[in-house]
Amino acid sequence: MAGISFLDEHRTWVLTGETSTYALRLGEDDVPVHVYWGPALPATAVVELIGKTLPWWDGFNDPGEGVDELAADGGTRYWTPALQVRFADGTRALEWRYESHHIAAGHLRLSFADRHYPLRITLHYRLRGDVLERWTELSAGTDVEVVRADSATWALPIFEDYRLSHVTGRWAAETRLQRGFAHHGETVFASRRGITGHHANPWVMVDDGTATERHGEVYGVALAWSGSWRLTTTRASTGRLTVSGGFGQDGVVHRVGPGRPLTTPVSAGLYTAGGFGAASRAWHAYVRAHVLPHPGELRPVLYNSWEATGFDVTEAGQLALAERAAALGVELFVMDDGWFGARTGDHAGLGDWHVNRSRFPDGLKPLVDAVHGLGMQFGIWVEPEMVNPDSDLYRAHPDWVLHHPHRRRSELQRQLVLNFARPDVAAWAHEWLDRLAGTADFLKWDMNRPFSEAGWPGEADQDRLWVDHTRAVYALLDRLRADHPGLRIESCAGGGGRIDLGVLARTDQVWTSDNTDALDRLRIQHGYGQLYPARAMSAWVTDNPNFVTARSIPLGFRFHVAMAGVLGLGGDIVQWSEDDLALARELVARYKNIRAVVQHGALYRLRPPVDDGVTAVQYVLADRAVVFAYRQSAHFNAPERPLRLDGLDPAAKYLDPDSGRTHSGAVLLAHGLPLDLPAGDFASVVIRLDRIKI
Numbered sequence: 263m264a265g266i267s268f269l270d271e272h273r274t275w276v277l278t279g280e281t282s283t284y285a286l287r288l289g290e291d292d293v294p295v296h297v298y299w300g301p302a303l304p305a306t307a308v309v310e311l312i313g314k315t316l317p318w319w320d321g322f323n324d325p326g327e328g329v330d331e332l333a334a335d336g337g338t339r340y341w342t343p344a345l346q347v348r349f350a351d352g353t354r355a356l357e358w359r360y361e362s363h364h365i366a367a368g369h370l371r372l373s374f375a376d377r378h379y380p381l382r383i384t385l386h387y388r389l390r391g392d393v394l395e396r397w398t399e400l401s402a403g404t405d406v407e408v409v410r411a412d413s414a415t416w417a418l419p420i421f422e423d424y425r426l427s428h429v430t431g432r433w434a435a436e437t438r439l440q441r442g443f444a445h446h447g448e449t450v451f452a453s454r455r456g457i458t459g460h461h462a463n464p465w466v467m468v469d470d471g472t473a474t475e476r477h478g479e480v481y482g483v484a485l486a487w488s489g490s491w492r493l494t495t496t497r498a499s500t501g502r503l504t505v506s507g508g509f510g511q512d513g514v515v516h517r518v519g520p521g522r523p524l525t526t527p528v529s530a531g532l533y534t535a536g537g538f539g540a541a542s543r544a545w546h547a548y549v550r551a552h553v554l555p556h557p558g559e560l561r562p563v564l565y566n567s568w569e570a571t572g573f574d575v576t577e578a579g580q581l582a583l584a585e586r587a588a589a590l591g592v593e594l595f596v597m598d599d600g601w602f603g604a605r606t607g608d609h610a611g612l613g614d615w616h617v618n619r620s621r622f623p624d625g626l627k628p629l630v631d632a633v634h635g636l637g638m639q640f641g642i643w644v645e646p647e648m649v650n651p652d653s654d655l656y657r658a659h660p661d662w663v664l665h666h667p668h669r670r671r672s673e674l675q676r677q678l679v680l681n682f683a684r685p686d687v688a689a690w691a692h693e694w695l696d697r698l699a700g701t702a703d704f705l706k707w708d709m710n711r712p713f714s715e716a717g718w719p720g721e722a723d724q725d726r727l728w729v730d731h732t733r734a735v736y737a738l739l740d741r742l743r744a745d746h747p748g749l750r751i752e753s754c755a756g757g758g759g760r761i762d763l764g765v766l767a768r769t770d771q772v773w774t775s776d777n778t779d780a781l782d783r784l785r786i787q788h789g790y791g792q793l794y795p796a797r798a799m800s801a802w803v804t805d806n807p808n809f810v811t812a813r814s815i816p817l818g819f820r821f822h823v824a825m826a827g828v829l830g831l832g833g834d835i836v837q838w839s840e841d842d843l844a845l846a847r848e849l850v851a852r853y854k855n856i857r858a859v860v861q862h863g864a865l866y867r868l869r870p871p872v873d874d875g876v877t878a879v880q881y882v883l884a885d886r887a888v889v890f891a892y893r894q895s896a897h898f899n900a901p902e903r904p905l906r907l908d909g910l911d912p913a914a915k916y917l918d919p920d921s922g923r924t925h926s927g928a929v930l931l932a933h934g935l936p937l938d939l940p941a942g943d944f945a946s947v948v949i950r951l952d953r954i955k956i
């Protein structure tokens with residue numbers, strides 16, 4: 263039965279989700295150690311596993327190797343440290359003393375103290391369906407330096423082999439799925455940039471090398487944090503693999519002391535059977551039910567002006583786009599960069615958040631009113647954490663940016679990073695954002711460069727800015743949302759540089775990538791969707807040739823790719839031909855018909871992105887399914903395989919309301935759906951299937 267039980271005589275806690283169980287216990291020396299993680303087991307069966315640690319037969323290993331719940335440095339522990347402390351007298355080792363536990367509403371708190379020093383450690387475990395959320399809290403009566411404080415260490419079962427899945431990327435090429443066998447020793451996935459990053463994303467999935475899309479056991483660990491982070495997989499010759507991770511920056515120390523506790527972000531762990539597909543669906547269900555602030559909502563179709571206008575923003579130009587957008591069925595009109603200060607290019611004005619009066623002589627109101635009058639919501643672009651050196655803000659407050667007094671201030675994208683850990687900077691940002699949130703229904707919150715010279719002259723504990731900057735951004739987002747309940751927010755960092763479970767808890771969608779090329783997007787969306795749901799995946803249809811890649815792709819294909827997420831339009835629609843406008847109108851309407859299935863349904867990846875062949879995904883929600891199939895290039899007289907579907911009822915019949923054809927669920931699952939893709943390159947279809955009610 264789902265819930266948490268305590269086996270007193272074994273000093274063991276058993277946490278059972280819908281289909282999985284996790285168990286830990288206290289060792290003789292009070293160290294919390296791992297017992298079990300895997301398919302659901304009754305507590306009575308878990309008891310059989312207790313104390314089955316390896317005999318201590320050599321003098322070079324600790325018998326607890328690799329099973330610590332939070333591998334603490336010191337004594338005979340040589341594993342990758344998850345918790346490393348330095349007490350004032352130079353002592354580095356930690357010795358656990360168990361104090362108490364507390365269980366309430368699926369949340370287990372285990373309280374410990376150090377045996378000698380006034381340091382308290384609380385380990386948190388919270389069940390969210392099958393996802394187990396874990397985090398660590400530290401508090402101290404005297405000053406302690408915490409060199410590393412991971413949220414959790416996750417011990418995997420002993421497998422014959424271990425394979426890791428994760429994503430890598432770069433700007434405009436985010437979330438590329440990688441899958442390969444785990445090296446012995448330590449593999450570190452990390453961001454040292456102060457933001458989540460484009461080059462990696464804070465999650466890893468582990469299987470024994472045999473899992474497929476539809477079969478096999480998959481373990482996943484993800485971190486809810488938008489600053490610097492690291493996840494370390496450790497594979498030892500003794501057979502185990504652990505994943506330990508949390509926030510943190512190499513060389514940066516957390517100073518914990520009286521009145522200065524430290525709470526780590528959540529590390530979420532998930533065990534699933536049923537392959538990578540089932541793992542992703544379980545993660546999506548978790549994000550929709552427990553992470554996103556308004557999970558039940560359907561995200562509107564938006565228009566964004568960036569690719570159409572760049573920095574050449576004018577009231578008349580935005581109005582013309584808004585009129586076109588409304589006529590196409592757009593529900594949310596977003597004006598991007600270039601509306602404020604002297605921001606007529608990327609060289610100036612960032613930080614001066616007052617409307618540019620030469621572009622908007624009467625302020626924003628006429629445009630906002632017009633957009634509302636057209637029946638759309640109004641959204642606006644902001645980049646609160648940044649400043650151009652050529653700005654009034656920087657001239658007035660050069661000390662507000664991250665800097666070291668005797669070091670150059672490295673510019674990237676001609677901008678510097680404001681130190682949001684400073685209360686005066688955070689208060690300034692709140693003041694203007696709060697005002698803007700009174701006008702706009704939606705903010706696109708951008709962040710276009712990583713940290714550098716992350717100093718804070720005059721502050722005794724400069725290291726804290728690495729955590730406190732992110733915390734301040736979170737606090738600001740939380741406050742704006744609380745004060746403006748209708749406000750919705752998109753997270754963006756030069757495309758997908760800030761996508762993680764932490765930011766998803768306080769935003770409504772994410773800008774997946776600055777690359778809107780539909781072909782590249784198939785790969786980006788494939789990687790994104792391993793962990794994150796379509797409900798938050800913003801995807802625009804833009805122009806030919808593409809703004810970033812210069813590739814031209816037919817409009818229908820571009821739409822079909824974007825319709826597999828939260829559809830948006832981002833092209834210069836004023837220039838579109840009548841034919842394109844007519845097709846766009848039709849496809850926006852079609853998207854509205856299927857969007858509940860896409861945004862709230864279960865994702866089945868039927869065929870992964872391939873250069874030569876068909877890529878396909880399917881969404882299923884209750885009695886409805888939608889299939890998206892894409893073929894990049896056609897070869898003459900090449901046979902086309904039927905597409906085997908998933909997630910349907912084999913006993914039911916399904917109607918394709920567009921063709922009028924009916925199919926039996928059993929045939930669609932066992933044999934497949936004939937795709938009848940149109941001839942030529944860049945062919946795509948969207949097929950609806952509705953269960954026929956008998």
Ligand code: DGJ
Binds near residue numbers: 598599643756757775
């Ligand atoms: C980067 C974003 O990812 C783009 O969509 C756009 O908003 C630009 N910044 C504007 O400067």
